[in-house]
Amino acid sequence: MHDIQYYLLKKRAFSGFISRLAKVQPLAAPVRRGEKNYAFELVTSANEISLPYIPTILPPKKYFFPQREVLLEFDTRRGLHAGPVGVAGPMTIFGVHTCDLAGIQCLNMVFSVRPRDHNYLIRKRKITIIGLECNDYCDEHANCALVNASLPSGGYDLFFTDLGDYFIVHVNTQAGDDIIDAVKQFQPAKEANLQDLAALRERKRVVFRNEVALDQRFLPALFDISFDGPVWKDLDERCLACGNCTQVCPTCYCFDIRDELNLDMATGVRYRVWDSCQTEPFAKVAGGENFRKSRLARQRHRYYRKFSYPFAKFFRFFCTGCGRCSRACMAGIKLKETLTSLISQGGEGPWKR
Amino acid sequence: MKRPKTAFFDFACCEGCQLQVANMGDTLLEVMGLIDLVEFREVMSEKWDGDLDIAVIEGSITDLHATERIKAIRKRSKVLIAYGSCATIGGVNGMKNSFDLDEVGDCVYGEGRWFFPTEQTRAIHQVVPVEYAVNGCPVYIPEFLSVLTAALQGIPYAVPDYAVCIECRMNENECLYDRGITCLGPVTRAGCNSWCVNNGNLCYGCRGMVSSPYVKGMKQVLEKHHVPIDFVVNKMDMYNKCRELDRNGR
Amino acid sequence: MEKIVISESNYQIRKARIVRTKKLTPLETLFEIVLDGDRSLDHEPGQFIMVSLFGIGEAPISVASSPTMRDSFEICVRAVGRVTKALHALDAGDEIGIRGPYGKGFPIRIFEGNDLLIVAGGLGIAPLRSLIQYVLDNRRDFGKAHLLLGCKTPQDILFADELDQWRRRMDVQSEYIVDRAEQDWTGPVGLITTLIPGVHLEPERTFGVVVGPPVMYKFVIKELLAKNIPEHQIILSFERHMKCGMGKCGRCQIQNIYTCQDGPVFRYSAVKHMSEAF
Incomplete structure (x- = not known):
C-alpha cells in the first residue's frame, strides 16, 4: 500500500489521460447534446467531452440501472427455459458531479435492501467512477447545498477538482489508484496544491448556501404535517403528468416488467423498463381502482419519495439537488419553490426561521 | 398450429401503413410464416370473401359505402385490428369534420359532388367493435409486431396510457421546448419509442391523446412559450379531430 | 466489449405444473399447481406468488390453499388481464413459472x-x-x-x-x-x-x-x-398492482410502505391514517 491520497493532473496532460483511460475500458463522459443540454456518452478522446457542464439530461444512473434491461431470455421450445443474461461489461464514468454521486449512493441503498437486486449490484461492481467537483453553481435550479451534496462525500474511485491549470485528484479506492498507475500522467500533489484545494472549498462554503430558507433537518417534520397542505393543489393545477421529472431524476427507480416475444412465437426476453409514478395508470389495480388517480396525489407522492419516505427508511434524502426535475418540468414546477411554499404554509414550527 | 386466415383492407387513407408492412423486408417473411395471408392489395392480387381469423384495417370511415363494407368485414372476421391513425383515431381525415359537409363536397368535387355523398369521418371503433389498435402515422413496426403476436396469442394488448415524453426522455433527446419548438409529446400516447423526435422531427400527436390529457395545463405551458392557442388547436385537430365523437358517444 | 453474465437473477422463475383446473364461475378458475421436483411452496396463509407465462408476462396472485396441503398449492384466478386471461386457456399438464412466495401473510x-x-x-x-x-x-x-x-x-x-x-x-x-x-x-x-x-x-x-x-x-x-x-x-x-414483488418497482407503494414486502396483510391501526390505502 502506498499512502498518497492526492495527485495532480496538469491540464495539458488531460487529453492524454482521457485517451489512455478510454483504452483501459469503455469510458463515458459528459458530451454536448442539442442546443442547451448534455448527456453521458461513450468517448475516446478529450475533445468530445464538454466541461464544465450542467447536469446531463439523464443522470449516470442509466449505466447502473439501464432504461431497458433484459432480466431473462426465454425459449419455450425447451420447456420453461430461461437462461442467464449477458450485460455490458466493465466501464469507467468520468466527470460525475457530487449530486450524481449522491444519486448513485441512494440507489446503492435501495437495490441492496433484501431481496437484493443482483442485476444492479453486479453492474455497480464493474463500474469505476471518477467524480468532478463543481466550483460554482451549474444554474439557478440546483439545490445541492440544501441536501449537503455540493461537496464530495465519497461514492467515487477518483475525484477531480479543477484548480486552474491543473486538476487535483483525490484517490479514494484501490480501483482509483490502479488508474493512476495505469495512466501514468499524474504526479503527487504538494502542500501548496492542497492549500489551493482548501481555499476553493472555503470559497465554495460561501457560494453554496442553503437555497431554501429551511434547515434541512426539519424537512421530515415539515413533510409530516404537510400531507394535506395547499401546495399540492397548486401542483395539481399545473402538472401535465408528462413524467419528465421522474424520468430525469437520479434517485427514481420505479420500473415496469414486460415480455417481448419474437416472431418464432417461442423465444423472447423479459425486460424491465423505467416507469413513472406520475403516469395515470401507475397505481391502478386490476379491478379498476386507482389509488393515486389525481395529479395532486401523484406529485405529492414524488415529493414524499424524495424528502420523507426514504428519510424514515435510510436516514437520507433522495433529493440530490441536481435540479433536473425543475429544469425538465414543462409546467415550470420548481422544487425550490415547492419547498418554499411548504415552509410558508407550514405554520409555526422549527422550520420557520 | 394452424395459421390464421388474415387479410389487410384499406379505407380512406394513404396506404402508407400497408407500405410500412410491405417494406418490413425479412421480417415480412417471418410474419408470412405465422399467418395465412389471403388478401393484401398492396402485395398480392388474390382476393378473399370468406371468413377471416384476423382482419387488419387501415383507413377511416367517411361515407355510407365504407360503413357497409366495414360492417360486412366485421361480420366475417373473428378479430379486427385497426392500424394507423386513420383507423384508430380518425387521423388526418378527421379534419373534414371541422367543416360543413356540403362545403367539403363543393371544394373537392365541385358540380359533381352529388355523385359522391360524404359523411363525417369516423375511426373504425366508432363504427364497429375493434379488438386491437396499432396507432401511428405511419404505424411503428415494432408495435405492429407486438400487437400481431398478442392477437396470435389471443391476449389483449394495452397501448401505453402515458405521454410520449416518458419514452423521449429515456432516449435522452433534448426537449424540443428547450429549442423553442412546439411538440405534442406531453399529451400524446406513447408506444412509438419517440420515433419522430429520435430522428430530428417533432411529435404531431398521431397516436392520439392520453386518456385524460390535462388541457388547461397544456394551454398554460403553451402560453408560457408564447404559442397562440389557435395554432395548437389546429395542430391537435390535425390528427385528433374525431376524438370529439368518442366524447359525445360515451 | 467484455460481457458480464448475471446468472443469479431474482427474476428467475421456478418451474411448476398445473395438475388440476376447476372452473368456479365464468370468470374465475381454480388451479392446483405442483412445483418442479415436488418441492413444497412453503408459504404462509395470505402470501402471494408471481405467476409467470413467458411471452405474456407475470401477475401477482394470492395463494388460495393452506400450507398444510404440502404436495401442491392452489390459486384462484379471475380473468381480467393479459396473464390471467392466458392462464384460463391452460389446462392440467401445462407448465407455468412461479416466483415467490412474497410478502407478509396473516399473523x-x-x-x-x-x-x-x-x-x-x-x-x-x-x-x-x-x-x-x-x-x-x-x-x-x-x-x-x-x-x-x-x-x-x-x-x-x-x-x-x-x-x-x-x-x-x-x-x-x-x-x-x-x-x-x-x-x-x-x-x-x-x-x-x-x-x-x-x-x-x-x-x-x-x-x-x-x-x-x-x-x-x-x-x-x-x-x-x-x-x-x-x-x-x-x-x-390489500390488492395492489405489483411488478417485482421485492419492494423495488414502486407500483404497490402506499405512501411509505411497499404492499408486496411490508404487506399485503396489515393491521388497520398501522394504515388507518393513510389516505392512499383506501
Missing part, C-alpha cells in the same frame, strides 16, 4: 388462541381460503371462528361446495349474503356490512380479518369498530 401465531371473524368480499375469499383451511386443519389451536361472505349474485359465489362443507361443521359459524338475487336464492340479500351487527363476539379476544374489493373496507371496518374490536385486531389484505 397466524398471534391469531392462535383467539377468536376469528373472517369477512370476505368477492374474490377476497381466495387469500382468506388459505387462512380458513389452515384454521380448520389446526382447529383446536384457535378460538371461535366466524365466517361472513358477500358476493354480487349467487352465481358469483366461489367455492360453493366448500362453503357448504364449512356450513355443516359444528366448529365454524358461517353466513353468506348477496347484493342481488333471483327468486331461487333462499339466503339473505344486501350488503355484507348488515351481517356484522348480529355476530356475537368478545371484542377483546376477536381478530377481524377482512379481504375484499377496495370499496368494502371502509364500511366493514366501521362495523367492526362498532363491535368494539380494537384497531390493531382488525387485519386487512
